Amino acid sequence: MDTIFALATAKGRAGVAVVRLSGPHAVRSAGKLMGDVPVSRGVRELRNQAGQLLDEAFVLRFTEGKSFTGEEVVELHLHGSPAVLATVLRELGDDPDLRPAEAGEFTHRAMDNGQLDLAQVEGLADLIDAETESQRRQAVRVFSGALGMLADGWRVKLIRAAALLEATIDFADEEVPVDVSPEVRELIGVVKEEMRREAKGVQIAERLRDGFEVAIIGAPNVGKSTLLNRLAGRDVAITSEIAGTTRDVIEVRLDLDGIAVTLLDTAGLRDTDDIVEELGVQRARERAERADIRVHMLLTNDTRPQNIGVDDILVQAKSDLGHEGGLAVSGQTGAGVDALVDQISAILKERVASVGIAMRERHRVAMLRAIDFLEVAEKDLSSDLGMTDLIAEELRSAIRAVDSLVGRVDVEQVLDEIFSSFCIGK
8 A cells, every 4th residue: 555645734834734644654754854763752853865954843653553544654743834844745745655645545544444434434524524512522422433333233233133033044943942033023123213213313413513594584674684793793784774685595604502503684575576586585485494493573563474383483573662572682782682592592402402423314324224124024023924034134134234334335435425525634
């Protein structure tokens, strides 16, 4: 396998820049810059082939099996000057034993060498992209191997169930003293129930990763844009006394108590002869329908809207001009805004509480496929037709579906998509 190198930290001027070398020639190539490579760590002068000093670096050395990639790794912690970094990378690029790493190649090697499973790779990608505390916590759970451990538990139970059935096949001509059906049925039931619970939480987990959407809707000139500006803490939407100012959906991404939320300011909902405004109203209705929460802003004499969702919030707008009780806000003065934010946060936290470990559509599909196989096995187990060999095959198919969760099988088809989001140094 080639020995690769790349910048492992962000580009640009910084206090420290880390260059990583991984592969069979990592130590030898690093030695060309510094002479003797420290056994574990140490400070070394880096020099080019002409003996000129390039930088003084803190050097870390990881032995095979003890590094992120599972290979021998050397890390050069340089001063983060673009000039220093360019010089060192150019020197490494001239080494015939090295080549620049491709996007995600360090992580790819970690998976190939058994340091990470596929689910952990996905967790690492999500951890790198995490913007809020909730996203970080969820990504860390997956990156730490929680989904892999859960899948291993399912796998052990299903292998046990298949082994019990296959024992009855192997000893069909002998008298088997114990009926294995009750234990097999119990094992299938436990796995199936746990998978259903995990699959149910994937949709919320995806929203947690990508961000929930909260749409602010109401009639024109009800104060939607003013409220959005107040929530965002800056002027992101044009406000005017003229009705119909907002013609498109305006999005603002916020962190509400550690949860990523995208606020949507929509065009005022009304009938209009203005073609452009009508397009805005239509787009507003479509986005509002897809949002996780809709904040309906109403004036005192407005009619209560129809088709209110379970978690939709009714808010009396422009409370600075007077209100009649209930939740009321004023984007102009800020009155009631904290209460509105608290209510949105409470709804989202309740949803997030149902999140399990699995957090991608790929995970959900694999679990549902396994559940389908288990349901067929369960049905056949209750039959008197003696289909033991077919039941065992259904269980083996369920095991393969579980294995696809962590990349033991069917891994190549998802690798390109995953690693396309990684930077070169990861």
